[in-house]
Structure formats: C-alpha cells, structure tokens
Amino acid sequence: xxxxxxxxxxxxxxxxxxxxxxxxxxxxxxxxxxxxxxxxxxxxxxxxxxxxxxxxxxxxxxxxxxxxxxxxxxxxxxxxxxxxxxxxxxxxxxxxxxxxxxxxxxxxxxxxxxxxxxxxxxxxxxxxxxxxxxxxxxxxxxxxxxxxxxxxxxxxxxxxxxxxxxxxxxxxxxxxxxxxxxxxxxxxxxxxxxxxxxxxxxxxxxxxxxxxxxxxxxxxxxxxxxxxxxxxxxxxxxxxxxxxxxxxx
Numbered sequence: 001x002x003x004x005x006x007x008x009x010x011x012x013x014x015x016x017x018x019x020x021x022x023x024x025x026x027x028x029x030x031x032x033x034x035x036x037x038x039x040x041x042x043x044x045x046x047x048x049x050x051x052x053x054x055x056x057x058x059x060x061x062x063x064x065x066x067x068x069x070x071x072x073x074x075x076x077x078x079x080x081x082x083x084x085x086x087x088x089x090x091x092x093x094x095x096x097x098x099x100x101x102x103x104x105x106x107x108x109x110x111x112x113x114x115x116x117x118x119x120x121x122x123x124x125x126x127x128x129x130x131x132x133x134x135x136x137x138x139x140x141x142x143x144x145x146x147x148x149x150x151x152x153x154x155x156x157x158x159x160x161x162x163x164x165x166x167x168x169x170x171x172x173x174x175x176x177x178x179x180x181x182x183x184x185x186x187x188x189x190x191x192x193x194x195x196x197x198x199x200x201x202x203x204x205x206x207x208x209x210x211x212x213x214x215x216x217x218x219x220x221x222x223x224x225x226x227x228x229x230x231x232x233x234x235x236x237x238x239x240x241x242x243x244x245x246x247x248x249x
Contacts, residue, residue: 001066003044004051008032012039013099014075015247018067018083019043021115021178022153022166024050028080031232034240038248044070046083048167050156058174060182064089071097076247080104080232081203082178089182091189092215101193101216102243105201105229107208108215110180118144118153119172127162148230185215193219194246196239198227220246 006025015035017028025032025043032041045052047066055062063086067077077098079087084106091098121143130136136154144150156165171178193216197204204221212219222242227234 001047001053001055001062001069003047003053003066003070005042005044005070006032007040007042009036009038009040013247014040014042014072016067016071016075016077017041017043018046018063018077018079018087019049020081020083021171022049022118022156023080023083024156024165026050026155027152028232030236031240031243034236035244038244042070046086048170050165054167054170056170056173058170059177060085060089060185061093064093068094068097073097074099076100076102078102078104078243079106081106081229085181088189088215089185091191091193092185092187095187095189095191098189098191100191100247101189102246103193103195104239105197105203105231107195107204107212108181108185109208109211111203112179114175114179116172116175118149119168122153122164122166122168127157130159130162133157133159148233152230152233188214189216191218192246192249194242195219195221196231196242196246197221197223198229198231198234199223199225200227201229201231203229 019027025045028043032043035041048054067090077087084103088108091101224231224238232239
C-alpha cells in the first residue's frame with residue numbers, strides 16, 4: 001500500500017519515521033525538521049491513519065511491507081510504539097532495506113493492555129456544531145481528561161469534514177494484533193539497533209531483553225530520563241540528540 005508521506009531535507013542516508021497508534025506523520029514534524037540538517041527525513045502516515053489508505057488487515061507483516069514499499073535502496077528507520085513494531089517487522093522481513101534501526105519505547109513482545117478506551121472516546125465525541133479545535137478540545141475534555149493525550153488524539157480530527165482520520169472500526173477489530181507480536185516472525189537483524197525508551201515508561205523492561213536480543217543481537221539500550229511512553233512529545237530535543245548520535249556513530 002502506498003503511504004502518505006511528509007519529507008524534510010535531502011541527501012544523505014534517508015531516515016524513515018513510523019508513528020504510533022492513533023498518530024500521524026505530523027506528530028514527528030519537529031524532530032523530522034531538526035534531523036533534516038543531516039539528510040532526507042520522510043515521515044509516513046501508517047495505513048488506517050492520516051492520509052494513507054484504509055485496509056482490513058492491520059497486522060505487522062502488512063505494515064512492514066508498506067514501509068518496505070516506501071523505502072528506496074537502504075534507509076535508516078525510526079519507529080515509535082506501533083510504528084516501532086512495524087519497523088522491527090520490516091527489519092526482519094526486509095533486512096536489505098534497513099541500515100540502522102531506532103525502536104522508540106516498545107519491545108517485540110505481546111502486551112496485556114488495550115488502547116480501546118480511546119476508540120470509545122473518539123466515537124463518543126459529538127462532532128455536530130464543532131467549528132474549531134478549541135470547540136473539540138472543550139467537548140473532548142470530559143472523555144479524555146489528560147491534556148497531552150487529548151491534544152495528541154485531536155491531531156487526527158478533521159474539523160472541516162467533522163470526522164476522524166482514523167479507521168476506528170479496523171483498529172478496534174485488529175487491536176489484539178496491534179498490542180501483540182506475530183508468532184511467525186523469524187530470523188535476526190544483524191545490524192545496529194537502538195532501543196530508546198522513556199525513563200518512566202514500563203514498555204521496555206529488563207525482562208524483555210532476551211526477546212529483543214533473539215531478534216536483534218546488536219541491540220543497544222538507552223533511556224530518556226523523566227519521560228513516559230510519549231518520549232518524543234515530552235522531550236523532543238533529547239530524543240533528537242539520541243537518534244542523531246546513534247545514526248551518525
């Protein structure tokens with residue numbers, strides 16, 4: 001599937017950025033712009049998100065193949081959360097496409113939590129009469145009280161069309177696959193991988209390191225202190241510096 005893309009800069013080894021669940025390429029706009037001084041940075045809207053196509057299949061092999069179709073020759077790849085799992089699947093299925101890989105706050109394991117509550121909240125938001133982002137924010141506050149999460153979700157609301165730029169039906173149906181990890185992914189990726197996590201997040205635990213090294217024997221680990229799962233939104237400069245240092249090493 002051809003994905004909607006946003007590109008900054010030119011030249012160098014291109015960097016592909018894959019966002020997380022309910023996100024879009026624009027979530028990474030600040031970091032993409034800053035990193036574009038070293039070469040091309042292309043952020044994508046994943047399938048069933050943003051301006052990209054919708055499809056009933058939202059399993060990681062399909063997401064990985066979308067990324068492979070976007071990459072010409074061999075690029076660096078950065079993926080966060082769902083995008084991190086898609087990026088890992090890309091490196092395992094199409095290792096020739098990836099030079100270096102950065103996985104932001106996720107591991108190649110299944111998780112017990114669900115993100116269904118946000119689908120319920122988005123469906124429950126009454127969009128009639130909403131004329132501005134501020135109107136939507138005021139109505140959405142009762143459903144999603146956390147300011148950061150609410151602002152993040154509202155980036156995927158098309159105010160003019162009064163609809164979400166997310167395929168909520170498919171994301172709900174495929175939620176077990178999104179929070180899981182494919183049992184049939186095999187092999188190893190033999191080039192460098194950075195697992196960059198939030199210091200306050202529990203998504204990448206010491207107990208996951210054996211699973212990580214089974215797929216990525218050259219894995220390195222780093223944490224951004226004082227951040228949770230949304231590390232790129234909470235401390236973009238620190239994330240940019242870590243990614244830059246790793247890719248340019």
